[in-house]
Amino acid sequence: MRGKLLKFALPLVAFLALIAAGCGGGDNESTGGTAPSETTGGGGAGGTLVFAGAADPVVLDGALVSDGESLRVITQLFETLVALKPGTTEPEPGLAESWSANDDGTVWTFKIRQGVKFHDGTDLDAAAVCFNFDRWYNFKGSFQNPSATYYWQVVFGGFSTFNPDSGAPEESLYASCEASDASTAVITLTKPSATFIPALSQQAFSIASPKALQEFGADEGSVDADGIFHPTGTFGTEHPVGTGPFQFVSWTRGDRLVVERFDDYWGEKASLDQVIFRPIADNAARLQALQTGEIQGYDLVEPQDIPTIQENGDLQVIDRPPFNVAYVGFNMSMPPLDDPKVRQALAYGLDRQGVVDSFYGGRAEVAKEFMPSSVEGYADDVPEYTYDPEKSKQLLQEAGLTPPVKIDFWYPTDVSRPYMPDPKRNFEALAASLEKAGFAITPHSAPWSPDYLGKSDEGQLQVYLLGWTGDYGDADNFIGTFFQSPQKQWGTDKNDEMKPVQDLLAQAEAEPKQAKRIELYQEANRQIMTILPGVPYAHSSPALAFTANVKGYAPSPTTNESFATVTLG
């Protein structure tokens, strides 16, 4: 018997020895090389930072992308007229030193910063700014596709020529841009708007060198048989020329994208010599690469990995301020939700704190209103609805209903969103709390896309889970998107209770004075939370991870994060 045991134990030992021996070679070899972290971290100032994203950028032309991986690199290479105070959504001067509007908010005059050079040595002036705006406005063919020019269409609408097949809207907010002198660009709009100022801080409105745009065929390309636009120019792949603190060096797809410090930068120059971006799709692989020192930072940290990183003294977690909202939406045109008392009863019956505590791993806060507190226009004094099942029942009785009141409650399947990592469990907890508050819940679910989103767009859901991640730091991008125009998902196409809010939002959009706009949005938030077209329940914080020697990274809710302020300690 013992002999038999030995027969099996020995081979196991042998196997492990074999594996160790197989890798022994690697050990000997590695003594000759240096660990990447030692090389990159050394020297105090300067150095190279290696950062991992989940994928390659699509193309380094801000006007043509909306994916985070492209925007991350574009932020290093390009700048916009309006910048954001680091870590906030508050506009501050960027390539424009200042701006002002005429009285009705249709003509905006931008003072362009002087002495700014593009990476190709040409000067920034008002003509270069207008060249960029005219380029965007005159996009044709598949450039008008929302997959390419999503942000232009969100902010400015349509283009100079309307193509009904493109999916782009017909009307455009943009009328013209004129360079009255080298430092003055005048942008005229077709109707009053102030939301476009914060929107101009998006990387989609990065000012590129006109010389490079033309020389490297930024607008050249063909549409293949599959309808996919295929750029033939090299601007976005080999020659992305902007004014940013870093300039482009090289890009090997699937492997690395290298940028280096731009020494003629107009502002404070970057400390790092180089930043190298690597695509690592697998979450576990990104974490392990950080642990081995092959990278010094990565984005999209999985919530379950955060304790591992925090326990490791060589690593650190950096939180981005929340920039999203998860909410329980109501269709106010479906009885009994047309009665404000019933909606209030629902609000008091939802145990939002419980859901946030249980399912967000300490990475979320309970939402009070439909936008995060980092966005201007957030009001602290909105009506609040803390979980109170008795009050719910009482409100239902006041509404003339006898509990339990039947409600169709919907949640999506096959989806996980930052603001709603596990919709089913959110649903179960919220439904259970409503059951205690005098409601009888009939659960329904549908696959996220296209079924669930389609049903909510069509206004077929009575009570449902949904959410939103902001594109840019303006109240208009949150409550404007939800409530400014009547929408079937809230039943505001049939129920006009939200009319006062719609008027307020329209007024705020056109108001050129920022202080006044903020007041209007705050008032809108108060009214929304009084009328209750839904109940927001969570704002979640995404996390980044770095090695402990990385200092000065300013996380931004809108991910406009520059590596120029980063140093390696």
Added chain:
Amino acid sequence: MLRFVVRRLLLLIPILIGVSILVFLWIRALPGGPAAALLGERATPEAVAALEHQYGLDQPTYVQYGKYVEQLATLEFGNSSTSRQPVATEFRQRFPATIELAFAAGFFALIVGIPLGFFAAKRYQGVVDHTSLVISLIGISTPIFFLALILKYVFAVQLGWLPSVGRMSVLIDVPHPTNFYLLDAILARNWEAFVDVSKHLILPAIALGSIPLAIIARITRASVLDVQNEDYVRTAQAKGLAPRSVDFSHVLRNAMLPIATIIGLQVGLLLSGAVLTETVFAFPGIGSWLVDAIKARNYPVIQGGVLFIAIIVVFVNLLVDLSYGFLNPRIRLSK
């Protein structure tokens, strides 16, 4: 011989038609589509419809397939819907990575698997035999991604001997005329790069080679056991040939035939295993390329990539069949 090759090449046509139809229908049966994937959660139904119209995805499937075949006939594989680069260009950039990895994994499987199986047979029921059995069982039963994570955790994270991701350290660079990084390093006479690329290959090659290793070891063992009881082996031993000579010229050579078949079949396994291995090791080959494409419903890349792989598997199997002739002259004669 020539007729055999031509016949096998002609067989490619129905195989490719079958594969292309299957892939074409399969990806369209998945929920969501490239338009919805590209536009993300912001997609309005109108925008999705407009994009699908532009991509021709609103037409009946047979019309789409007809257009696709028409395109293929002109050797056009279309453009990736995410990177907007031609599928053929991306394939050329990424395929060498997978070949390099598959070769390394195959090499690892062979140099460990054949001796392991051979000595297991020679020491039938002995310690080596049982060792070989344990290694094979572990190799076959451990999922690749799990083995890969364990290997990385031990040898990269804990011991720090080997890198955990990519094909090459980002602080080293050489020109890439061939995209075979080992070859590129040799061409550039950059030995530091050569060592670096080799080190990046070790863990993925072990992870990917583990299943083939196990299979090769088991087949070698069985085959050697069979052959060493053959009359001609006994004759060779009886006539006083040195044991080493008997082993190599008579036993191993005759035992190679089933082993060669198995090696041929492993190529398919290596390519499909590359999908997992490349993802875990962030190795930019066709495996990780296809995974990303499936996530993004990138139809042109999925269709093109699977077709390329089918062609390669068919060719490798043809080469294996041809190699029988060299291993066994009797097969050479039969038509």
